[in-house]
Amino acid sequence: MKKIILTLLIAFGVLSMAVAKEFTAPNDDFVLIKGGTFTMGSPENEDWRSNDETQHKVTVSSFYMCKYEVTQKLYSEVTCKNPSNFKGDTLPVESITWLEAVEFCNALSKRDGRTPVYIINDGGRTVSWNRSADGYRLPTEAEWEYAARAGSTTPFYSKRVPGSDNVNFYGHYPYQIEQNYFNDSVLETGPGVYRGQTLPVGSFDPNPNGLYDIYGNVGEWCFDFYGDYGTGAAENPFGASAGTRRVNRGGGWNDFGKNLRSAYRAAAEQNTPLYNVGIRLVCNADDSVKGLVTTTETKTTAGSSVKKALIIYYSWGGNTRGVAKEIAKQTGYDSIELELVKPYSKNYSTVLNEAQRDQHKQARPELKTKIDKAKWAEYDTIILGYPNWWASIPMPIATLLESYDFTGKRIMPFCSHGGGRFGQSLTAIAKLAPNAKLGEGLSIHYSGGPSLPKDVAKWLSASGIKTK
Numbered sequence: 001m002k003k004i005i006l007t008l009l010i011a012f013g014v015l016s017m018a019v020a021k022e023f024t025a026p027n028d029d030f031v032l033i034k035g036g037t038f039t040m041g042s043p044e045n046e047d048w049r050s051n052d053e054t055q056h057k058v059t060v061s062s063f064y065m066c067k068y069e070v071t072q073k074l075y076s077e078v079t080c081k082n083p084s085n086f087k088g089d090t091l092p093v094e095s096i097t098w099l100e101a102v103e104f105c106n107a108l109s110k111r112d113g114r115t116p117v118y119i120i121n122d123g124g125r126t127v128s129w130n131r132s133a134d135g136y137r138l139p140t141e142a143e144w145e146y147a148a149r150a151g152s153t154t155p156f157y158s159k160r161v162p163g164s165d166n167v168n169f170y171g172h173y174p175y176q177i178e179q180n181y182f183n184d185s186v187l188e189t190g191p192g193v194y195r196g197q198t199l200p201v202g203s204f205d206p207n208p209n210g211l212y213d214i215y216g217n218v219g220e221w222c223f224d225f226y227g228d229y230g231t232g233a234a235e236n237p238f239g240a241s242a243g244t245r246r247v248n249r250g251g252g253w254n255d256f257g258k259n260l261r262s263a264y265r266a267a268a269e270q271n272t273p274l275y276n277v278g279i280r281l282v283c284n285a286d287d288s289v290k291g292l293v294t295t296t297e298t299k300t301t302a303g304s305s306v307k308k309a310l311i312i313y314y315s316w317g318g319n320t321r322g323v324a325k326e327i328a329k330q331t332g333y334d335s336i337e338l339e340l341v342k343p344y345s346k347n348y349s350t351v352l353n354e355a356q357r358d359q360h361k362q363a364r365p366e367l368k369t370k371i372d373k374a375k376w377a378e379y380d381t382i383i384l385g386y387p388n389w390w391a392s393i394p395m396p397i398a399t400l401l402e403s404y405d406f407t408g409k410r411i412m413p414f415c416s417h418g419g420g421r422f423g424q425s426l427t428a429i430a431k432l433a434p435n436a437k438l439g440e441g442l443s444i445h446y447s448g449g450p451s452l453p454k455d456v457a458k459w460l461s462a463s464g465i466k467t468k
């Protein structure tokens, strides 16, 4: 008899270990994303891909994902705060940092009687994730892409390229507009309206998984630190255990079509609020994935006070130069304008084409300007200026970022633009200078007009920089 009871007990123990505890969906707004294996990343022939999108096989377990981005109503109910740039109860919350996003997940879990997922220590530098908890959390990058793709292997979940009629993005610039700017009738999805702001969540049809606004409206913070996600097969990956930037996915209201692609990876410091990035909640469907994942932000050695600063910029038409001159006038800092061995054409139509060609192939145009390495080492702050080119940095800036050591330096970006403000240029800088601290940026519309001195002064003062 004793033997039978013991056998039964062992069998029960083994069974309860093997059978995962199932969780219920928090409410009807959550859909079950059934686990499976997919190819993460983009094929080498995908137009406008970046080289950080290496294809590899990934398996993810089932999880629940909210159909909608978190609204300002929910965010303010839970936190009593609403930092959003565009205000409205049904609009997605934005301008929240990654840390605020994970704190929100925990607060909502507590409110709803679920186990908080994150353990936040050291002012947010160390964040651990209890993988078997039933609380709300951010998706991993892999979960996000798996849910967005909904089985597709094309750049977008639908064969038809997104347009303003079904996605809230920088509708003037649909996918592949760059190389067809003067001949956009060849595009299947042509330019449409640019709304210049967020829209109520769920304004358009969802993707095949039932997820609304998975592209556009706001980008969505993911758990992972940004980094090389490798080429080997992976199961429930969660990114590096240490890093300097966190990933966000899906693009926002002011992003170009190319940056809505399912494989596109944006990255920003975890304590930087972005007016085009918000939250989409997920939670576990069961407790089959276990363990504690601890991630630590690698602190750059850069401080927030300036010992010696250099203004360095590229300007094609003179607007960035004008901003740089104003900064130099107010601070007295050294200033260098980047020159190229083979300058771009002076003709506007030609340079549009040359710039997209160079961006397309991630060219690194040779710089005529050389900076003495010993002198470079003396600067702790680099005030980096450039025009917005095709929603990113001009490639000469990429050459600069790769040619000099930015480790431990603070970069203060300033960008002259024609309406797109920074576009994805800050992500481009973050990726090329992973060991620099990215300070608050200044975006200036064309030459900045009469308010330029005031705008520059305000930015310098907010960045703790003394003026003359």
Ligand SMILES: Cc1cc2nc3c(=O)[nH]c(=O)nc-3n(C[C@H](O)[C@H](O)[C@H](O)COP(=O)(O)O)c2cc1C
Pocket (backbone or CB within 6 Å): 314, 315, 316, 317, 318, 319, 320, 321, 351, 352, 353, 355, 356, 386, 387, 388, 389, 390, 391, 392, 416, 417, 418, 419, 420, 421, 423, 445, 446, 447
């Ligand atoms: C090749 C090229 C691409 C551009 N792409 C964008 C863009 O994507 N978004 C935007 O807002 N402005 C864009 N512009 C406009 C410039 O950012 C704007 O005119 C800026 O003031 C130019 O600065 P600069 O005079 O220092 O060159 C582009 C201009 C050029 C020449």
